Amino acid sequence: MGARALILGAGPGAVGLAQLLMRAGYAPELCEPDPDAARRLGDLLARAGVDLPLVTGTGDPEAAALAIEAMEEEAGATRQAHLQALLHRCDPAVPVLSTSLSHLPARAIGFRLAAPMQLRPLVEIAAGPIAPADQIGALFALARAMERRPVAAPVGRPSIASRLSARLAGTAEQLLMQGAIPHELDEAMVARGWDLGLFEAQDLIGLAASAAILPQSARPISSRMVAEGRLGKTAGVGWYRYPGGGGAVIDPLIEDLIREEAWFAEVPQRRWSGPEMLAHLLDALRREVSEMLADGTAASLAEVQTVCAAGLGFSGGLEVDPAEG
Incomplete structure (x- = not known):
């Protein structure tokens, strides 16, 4: 039996983290303070045949070798x-870790795994103001034992992955408002070097979590989807439908929803080709990269490319002017 790791939380990310910790030799224990949420998760784990200890409450962190919010x-x-x-x-x-990198207190350490975890091996590690240096080094080793790709993230400001993800999602939502079709954009992204289209990836992550990287005013379509219960694959419907829990199937109703939101916002729509959509996405990412290189968020273009491949699933290259890197 390995060292005990207490994980406070019972969402998909917490379950995925527990499974990765088992791979690294830990004995994880999921703790969910809400009894209803704990019961739902227990049923879900049982149906999936996943054997993970689950406790209703906050557990006993005094007996843990590792504690994670x-x-x-x-x-x-x-x-x-x-x-x-x-x-x-x-x-x-x-x-003591948090899977959020925001507002890290005292000696807490941010330990955020890229999602979907089964495709994206990036782990961003950010140290709180007085986090012990030996613990930070040990967490880089832990990430590698989990077969992840660890990178240092800045403290007190958005990381490279956060900024690229937000720019990508915001630009894609703008394209939809102007007439782009979700599955066509996904297909164009995969053809250009992404491991998965943005919208299918959001369905795997969950719309509530993936939409939260943008302010509500910047995501009228995904905000409405969340409000209507189109939460992604686990709910059976998101940007796509998932009949019987299987693979993604194009849902024509999503196009009606997008047209309605564009009409309410008085945004004219038109037909977009795959190359046009990609040009907009890549130009937006290049602008973000240039800004990060200028303000010091990214030390080099090579660092950005590493995050793109391991965190965003994009190995096609951004082709930013080398002089900017």
Whole structure:
């Protein structure tokens, strides 16, 4: 039996993290404070044949060798409160992690895995203000033991992956408002070097989590989808439909929803070709890369390309002017 790792949270990200920790030799325990959520997760794990210890409550961090706040489904204030509680209850020698990189307190360490985890091996590691250096080094080794690709992330500002993901999602939503079709954009992205189209990836991650990287005003379509319960593959419908829990199937109703939102916003729509959509996406990403190189978020173009491949699933290259890198 490996060292005990307490994971506070019971969403898809927490379950995926638990399975990766098992690969690295840990004995993970999922803890869910909400009894209804814990019961639903227990049923889901049983149906999927996944054997993971599940506790209703916040568990016993005093007995853990590693404690992780992974409550992606909760509001920021709730997550912060639970993270502070873990820090208070854990021995200072025990690493306390959060799968969010925002507002890291005291000795907490950000440990965010790219999603979907089965496709994207990136792990971003960010140290809180007084996080012990030996713990940070150990977490880089842990990420490699989990067969992940660790990179250092900045503290107090968005990381490379966060900024690229937000720019990509925001530009794609703008294209939809102007008449682009989701499955056609996905097909064009895969043809250009992405491992998966943006919208199918969002369905795998879950619309509630993937949409949250943008302010609500920048995502009228995905906000409406979340409100209507089109939450992605686990709900059976998102940008695509998933009959019987199988693969993605094109859903013509999503095109009606997009047209309605464009009409409400008085945005004219037109037909877009694959090359036109890709040109807009890549130009937007190149602009973001240039800004990150200028403000120091990215140290080099090579660092950006690493994050693109391991975190966004894009190995096609951004072809930014080398002088900017």
